[in-house]
Amino acid sequence: MHRFSGAFSGTPMTELVSLSGIRKNYAGVQALKGVDFDLKAGEVHALIGENGAGKSTLMRVLGGETAPTSGTVRLYGRTVQFSGPRDATRRGISLIHQELALAPDLTVAENIFLGRLPRIINHRRLRKAASEILGRLGFAIDPAIQAGRLTVAHQQVVEIAKALSNNARIIVFDEPTAVLANSDAERLLAIIRELRAGGTGVVYISHRLNEVFELSDRITIMKDGAHVETRQTSAADVDEVIASMVGRRMSTLFPPRDGRAPGRVVVEVRNISRGQKVRDVSFSVRAGEVVGLGGLVCSGRTEVARLVFGADRMDAGTVELNGKPLHLSSPRKAVRARIGLVPEDRKEHGVILDSPIRINTTLAKMRSVARFGFLDVDKERRVAASLGAEMHLKAESVDAAVSSLSGGNQQKVALAKWFHADCDLLILDEPTRGVDVGAKGEIYTLINDLARAGKAVLVISSEHQELFGLCDRILVMAEGAVAGELTESEFTEQHLLTLAMTGSTRERDNASQ
Known part of the structure; x- marks a missing residue:
């Protein structure tokens, strides 16, 4: 892999930025309560905490997006006051927010270099430069395509490419892998390691604690706008970190499934298809049952949900609800039939x-x-x-x-x-994407309560442990088709990934022998 260099040539562990006693008040509410945070060259410093803990507000102070009510920001050894985000960017700071900020009508190349485009654009040269950056990230994304036509995952990649194009000394990643497939997430983590090796300082915000422990050098925990503690990752324990964040350990996040007894078939999906994105998919969900839909990003999971909800029209196949065939030509008709869908992009849909x-x-x-x-x-x-x-x-x-x-x-x-x-059937597409550990536990309890009340629930998730902890069985998709079904006794990463990547039940059986 190409090693990113030239971002910062200082001595490793040189302090890049120091935030001291940062306070931020909004209409009498203290969003930040005297927070201290620092970042060194050549390190990944994870910033974690529940939603509302103040992480994003603190990073907006670092990125010049908001001025602190009080406190001091020192950058490269000097006290600074940013005049705005562009000022922070010029000083070598890039923030990659969890919520995407691309211009959907502009091309990928134009988005990557947005804010630095000349009056007369040489589009060929611009696309070439964009392709080089995307290539370094390992993604083959057409730089001439409109950003709004990309998948959510590829839009996230463009945001990262935009930050890298600035040759930033400090990069803040806010939930960068939330919408990426496992293989793409691993590629991104490898890129971050290369950035660290080149002397870049990285702030990594994520609710995926496995990534935090795998990637970071230090961990800072925030709660209710205050700094709880900072510790070396090598000396940290997952359960202790979760307990510091939310007051309880990871083993208690998933509610017990007692009281859930699958009954009659609520929804029967037979041989539905839409081009090559959904190919001859069949499954059923019973009352009181939580069925998972697993697989890699772009495997057809979301497309199946949209067909069942009437958001897209199917080329073939049928959907029955409570034994009656449905003709779902629109989401409105699905709602009238008592089908609900919580989409993966909550802010958009x-x-x-x-x-x-x-x-x-x-x-x-x-x-x-x-x-x-x-x-x-x-x-x-x-x-x-x-x-x-x-x-x-x-x-x-x-x-x-x-x-x-x-x-x-x-x-x-x-x-x-x-x-x-x-609803009789509720479809949840990435129900805890970008959600903190504490809120995840609450949402898991809500899903479990739905099933206990006799509702049929279909859960789509890229987090395998989430599927294992919530579901009675899991359908695994590959290339638009159902590759196989896992029962609870088969809930392992190996079984799920074998199906997702090979699409073969036989391969799964061979792998387990």
Whole structure:
């Protein structure tokens, strides 16, 4: 692999940045409470904590996106005050946010060099330069394609390429692997190691603790806007770190499955197809059952969910709900049939960010909060408040905009909408993507409660341990088709990946011998 060099030629472990006593107040609320954080050249410093712990706010201070209420920022040994994000970028700092910030109508190449484009663009030269950076990352992405046409995973790669094009000395990665397949995530982690070897300082924010322990040199834990502790990763223990973050150990995250007894078939999917993306897929989900849909990114999992939900039209096949055939030509008809879908991209399709929590939570079943054909706002507030309490939603009020919430709480709002709709089948596509450990445990409990209440649940996840901890059985997809099914006794990484990568039940059986 090409070694990235020239980012910073200082002595390894030279301090690049030091944040001291950083406080940030928003309308009387203390988002940061005197936080200390530092980063050295040639290290990966992991920053972890629950959603709302203050990690992103602290990094926005580092990136010049927000000014601290008080405290000191020292960069390369000198005290600085950023005039804005561009100032921080010019000084060698790049932030890669969890939520993508690409211009969808511009090409990949234009996005990578956005902000540095000349008045007269030599597109051939621009595409060549973009291809070189993407090639160094190991991804064959067409630099001439519009960024909005890329998958979410490839959009994340373009964000990373954009940061690398700045030859930054300091790079902040906020949940960079959340939407990447395992092979792509490993490729990214290898790139970060190369950056570290070249002297770049990396701040790594992730809820995937296996990555944190595999990659980082130090770990800083934040909670409720405050610094809890910083320790060498080599001296840290996963259970102790989780306990410092949320007050309980990892073994307690997944609720026990007792009380769940699969009953009648709720949904029967037979031979559905859509081009080469979904090929002759069949499966069923019973009442009180959680069925997983595993496989690599782009294996067809999300496409299956969209077909069942009526978001895309199938070329062939049938879907039956409670023994009756459905003709789902639109999501609206699916909702009327009592099918719900929490999509993988919650900000684009799962919630309306600028609307209040109360509207989002009742949107799928508005007639329940209407009176004589008119919206009863007081009833809407009561229903939203009840759902919020059930889901342990952290918000100032149900009138607050969803955009004001942390990622985990936004996901709870997306779930609350379908809880209120009382669906017979609920499809959850990456239900805990970008969600902290504590919120994950709460969402797992909610999913388990749905199954115990007799609902049929289909869970799509790239986190294998999530599938193993939640599901009664797992269907593994490869190249648009169901490669095989795993029962609980077969829940291993080896079995799942063998199916996902070879598409062969026979290969799986041979691998287990």
